[in-house]
Amino acid sequence: MSTDMSSPSSTFPMVKSLKQAGFVGMVMFGLCVPIVAFRAEQNMNNELVLQSRWWLTLVFSVLAMIGSFLLSLYTHQKSHTAHSSAPSSVTKALSALAPRLTPLGFACVIAYPMVMLAINGPGGSIKWIDNFGIQILIYVMLGWGLNIVVGLAGLLDLGYVAFYAVGAYAYALIATKVIPDTFPELGFWSFWICLPISGLLAALWGIILGFPVLRLRGDYLAIVTLAFGEIIRLVLINWVDFSNGYAGLSSIPRPSFFGIPFNASEEGFAAVFDLEFSPIYRTIFLYYVILALSLLTAFVTIRLRRLPIGRAWEALREDEIACRSLGINTTITKLTAFAIGAGFGGFAGCFFAARQGFISPESFVFLESAQILAIVVLGGMGSLFGVVVASIALVGGIEILRELDFLKQVFGEAFDPSQYRMLIFGFAMVLMMLWKPRGLIAHREPSIVYKEKKSIGSDMVQEGHG
């Protein structure tokens, strides 16, 4: 074994690495001692009984030892061979590809449902368009919305899901309670009527919640927004008359094709366009709706960055004191970022309610906020393309983990891969942060150029000082 590892130029510190691996193994064993080595299970009398699993502890410790050894081998190899290679080749490649990929990406995204339909047929493609296409696009839109708050204005918001909830409940309540009572003839149009209302309501809530707390800085703001997110969720759970509590709201009207419903009736979409009825049309339509909404978010972001308000956001992110001394009203500037970000969250919430047809407070837990924030940070804070890459990686990754049923054949029927989904998600989040602390696309184009264009390296970007 040792002959493979010792290269002529430098010897691999075998003894040291082995010692370290032994230490890691011991630490792992210590971590596992009660918590992996025993499992407490309830028996028939509702009493806990211990089952010992020492073999699992041993497996974990040996794995940790091997992992540690391989890691030191890898770092050794890297430090002796790859001096010349760029430290962030992936980042550079992605950044360089971004402008060229844009038209190609558009083409792919627009053609995606049709390609899936052609490959899998109307029955098999629903899963691919809905679980992957629509799901990822919702997170792209939420990521772009939160990007205005976190990436551009540098305000750390851990309660973004609250505005998503406001949008979703606004649509659900107006469409199931208000419209049938007042203008029942508008029923098929309810999604299109409620979409702007949901966005405006969410923006209004952004202003109401933002106004008292935006004087706070950095981490304090993060915690207060987290508290607001939790308060809104707890109110939705407990105020049963208003929101139906844990049970949630169901039979929310689905969106129509601009007034033509997607059903099997005479006036339905299929009948009007002389097609055979299939639920796939609605899925494809929903896909294009969320695509349009996301593109609207991106377009607004790009345009706003060129307006005085957008420049003020970025200036605020870089240096709040300098901003104030230049006469920028920081409260108004922060509030607009908060409200606009919240508004897009509201649009996404409205779409979410319309797509699911059922919402409950369970969909708006803190984990969602964390996931959206992770997408923004992993994407590189402020980079629109980065958010797309991060959404595909995180959301698409989670969805793919649902498809691991084949592992049952390897590990037996009792093995349930879906319970490892969030475990792997958390693990991936930590690993990605360790690997790329500044996100996948950590460079950005300056908004204003003096004489010549210089790109700003990641070490110069000082985002998130709130």
Next chain:
Amino acid sequence: MAIFIQQLINGLTLGSIYGLIAIGYTMVFGIIGMVNFAHGDVFMVSAFVALLLFMIFTTLLHWALVPALLVVLVLAMAITGLWNWTIERTAYRPLRGSFRLAPLISAIGMSILLSNLIQVIQGPRNKPVPPMFTQVIPIYEENGYVAGIGYKQIVIMVVTAVLLALFWYLVQKTPLGRAQRACEQDQKMAALLGIDVDRTISLTFVMGAALAAVAGVMYIMYYGVVNFADGFVPGVKAFTAAVLGGIGSLPGAVIGGLLIGLIETMWSAYFSIDYKDVAAFSLLAITLVFLPTGLLGRPEVEKV
């Protein structure tokens, strides 16, 4: 009045648990300026460690209750310290000096990882232990309602007070505590004076985890049940307590914890039990808006 006294006792018990967790937040924030989001889940892990150790000592080795609990307390503190040491070493230390959001995201990931790890290896169901110390000493009677203090409440308050005193001594009087306070004030200067900053930060995490483990043992003893998802809400409330007391201040964390515990139980008793968490979170927002540095915090100096 009897109800009030009863709620006061319950509130102080709950507040002791929050205070113990809050110290872990406040110390870590004080020394590296980071919100250790995974701390609530470290507390949950410690409760599981305590539960399993308790089962091992009472059902497998047939120890008596009191010695078993004492050994469980010490072992749980050590094992949870090892957990937090490993977490700091693998997930936070490589990100030190990187930009500010990176450790926060890493901590959120670690929080998700810990709770799901426990769910996978211990199962998703509630884990109940047989009730212990069930006797109650009556202290006040009014119109047939007896307010009493339970043995386990006395145990919780006494153990918390003793450990806080020990901990205060550790931070104020020992070289380790001095190094820790020095790093809090100025890491570069502390390093120049020969303090191993990395080691001090690691030990801060270990101390925070050890106190969280005490809270975990008390939690198991008081509620008699634990679940893999039990880390988040106590974690956020303990953080609220740390902020309320003034983040970075150790007595502040304890006072904040006691206040949050009292407000929560009083609110449940006199207003509505459904909205007790809303009350705690609203208090956090109100404190930060009107008293941004908390009760005992130092005012933040803004430098240009």
